[in-house]
């Protein structure tokens with residue numbers, strides 16, 4: 817018997833249409849990183865940034881997926897130790913909050929090409945938005961050593977270093 821029937825013809829709060837239903841959903845994933853990503857994550861646990869070189873054209877991929885998307889060849893076990901210094905290729909000043917990014921606004925999202933790498937890494941820069949520019953030399957700021965895990969979150973952010981800007985020709989192919 818419905819509420820309506822119990823109350824006779826008297827309207828009740830249950831007669832109103834449901835227009836919104838909030839249902840928190842969470843899903844847990846067990847994700848197998850695979851050989852290549854495991855090697856990369858074991859490296860970052862030790863503070864090493866490991867890339868891999870394409871045997872066809874010598875380009876260094878970081879992070880490596882274990883194969884070259886351009887030449888469809890696998891990279892094998894050889895790795896390339898990369899510096900945690902790099903050059904800002906492009907950037908965006910973000911003024912809109914995002915639920916999964918706990919940074920104070922505005923923050924600076926950057927594409928960095930690490931020294932010795934040929935692919936870009938997306939990260940954030942700790943700087944005054946008026947100071948950021950293409951070609952800016954930067955270096956990773958790591959969490960304290962005792963907090964390192966197999967996570968890219970070991971790098972907190974990048975910060976400008978006292979080096980002259982890179983020449984445009986050095987990073988233009990990544991724009």
Ligand SMILES: [Zn+2]
Nearest residue numbers: 870872884887
């Ligand atoms: Zn290749």
